[in-house]
Amino acid sequence: MDVPDLVRQSLGDEEIQAGVSLGDDDAICFTPTRSLVYRSEGLLSDEGVSEYAHDFERLAVSEGRRKTKYTMTYVDREEKFTVPGNRTDPVLERLVESNLRIEGVLDDDESVTGVFRFSELTLVVAQQRVLKHVGSYTWDGDFEVYDYDDVTGLHFEDGSVATAVVIEAGGRPERIKAPNEQAGVVRRTLQEALFDYHEVDSLDALNRKIAVETEDPNADESDDHSSGLGLDSGIDPLVSDSDDDEAAESEPEPAAGQSGGGTASTSARERDSSAGQSTQTAASTVDLESAADAASTAAESTAASSDDLDAVTDQLEELTAAVEQQNELLEQQQRTVKQLIEELRRGR
Template sequence: MSIPEIVQSTLGDEQVAATVPLGGEDALYVTPTRTLIYRGDGLLSDESVVEYSHDAERIEVTEGRRKATVALDYGIDGVEEFTVPAKRLHDALHPVLAGVLNGADVTDANEQVIQTYQFSELTLVVTSARVVKHVGEAVWDEDFEQYHFEDVTRLDVEEGTVSSQIIIEADGRPQRVKTPSDRTREVRERVERALLSYHDADSYAEFERSAAPDDADDEASDDAGDAADVDGPFGGGVDPIQANPPELDDDGQVVEADSDAGVDDASADALGDTANADAETATDAGDASADVETGSGDSVVADDPVGDAASSGTESADAVDVDDATSEDERVGTGGDGALATAGRESAAESREEAADGESSGFAGSGFEPAEENMGDDVEERLAALTEAVERQNELLERQQRTIERLVDRLSRGQ
């Protein structure tokens, strides 16, 4: 198709990149910087050329039954429109959109726009180096996304009944492009061909192999980093602290402890535990004795009050004698036996304090210190005293038990 002279004069030094016939003598000519609309001679008009710059910030399309209007928004410079036959809209929009993308520096000068798709509010442009996606009422504006083939590592499809999604993995992140299911295969093949051509690959399998080494290197470096974290300056774990650390001298050397000192330590610990246990037993026994003396066992006395209760045969006399027995027994209970219980408690408390002092002083250095030589004798003396106190408490309890049994027996016979 020859270019009219009026168009050639308007072009100047520019070359026509695309030509779209609009019917009759009318035609659309696209250059890298502008779009020219040529109208031929008619009954009501002469031939004319109108040019539209590609510096537009926004492209909008309005479709009618016979004609479609393309509006180029230049911001503060206003909006310019031109009409094309509705059946020629897609053919005319493709080169115009390519020129606007080039004018906005979205695509490079030598980059070829291969295909343009419009699905409702989605505009998808496939070029020789990238995929440009725009979603919105406008065909294109400055709010768009692009995925350069240099960053793409995978291409896949998630099929659906009505719509499907083309997955373009770029920079390690999957990007989804929703398309009608009946057009998904076509779009996928267009994108795949452009991707393989960009990477000089004959097949998608070859492209996968070429993209795999980078991923493998990244995984290997990640594994090495994890291993370095595990085997860092502190190794793979923390060694347990020894329960019995060795004793060190002033020069930091390990001092070997005498075996006899170790035996003395063990025997001292065992005797200390035994003393604590006996002290607790004596304390419990003293408490029990005090309860018996001040509680129901207050009626433990000699046989005379009980005999008086039996001879009188009246409940009032029994009550008086029992009260007298109680008062007398309280005096007895708070005498020698009470002092004995108190002495037992004091001895037990002293044993606990000394045992605690012995345990705390053993860790003054880095190791255990040997026990004192006279420690075993003191423990044995305290143990003997506590044993004697416990035996006296047991005898007292047995005597009180026998007295209570006799009292109960006589009271039951008096009734």
């Protein structure tokens, strides 16, 4: 990409580290501290260069059908610029990389190899670490970093809709779900970065090399130091076999005259059974009364719910009519805007 003269004049003492063509003669050039957006001369604008510092606090990305808008929020201001939709990813990678480098997160010679956005999740793959950010903004200072030196495992769990990327750091797993249509690129980018860093050529070889040793270092000690009681632990059981035998021998046999005791016990059990049946009958009566009260309450709730449903239905009908009217107005406005654009084009 040829660097326009106006961009060279704006560089000062800095050098261009990367650049992305924006179509025609437009381009965006990245220095260590700034993004220089160059717009060539056209029918509606003059040639010019806009500067955007890389020390922004937040970065928001809004994609349209043809253009993507980047909004950078600083401590005291907010700035925006747009690029063609097919240049979204390379520009985003360079913006995030420049911000991370100026904030001291990346090394001076470390580059970003991929930036992936899944709803409110942004995943950044760099040469020596992977970063994760969750939030309504594409990027801000609230992110997590997993250095490749701390990664102890990498796995992928396939699903019907999304693939779970499981990154283990210090033995603790972190799951990141990627939609299946993007999962292949995410997997390839992340594997290539880790393979290059650890100098391996396969996922199995990577996991063998970075796996954490989980064996108990005291596993080889003798069984005498185990927490359980051994046969020779020196602790006698509370009741021995001999004590059981003596207890059995000393237990007196029932006398012949005590046979009536069984009849008395049987009568007592019959009285207890009769009392239990009476209690159950009383409980059943209470349950029937409770069920009748619950049925009455449910009937009243159903009547109230029917009234609420009618009211909600009326509100929905009113809202539907209002939305249809607004849609008609929007269509009229769109037709007016299209007509205005056509007239402007014809006037060029």
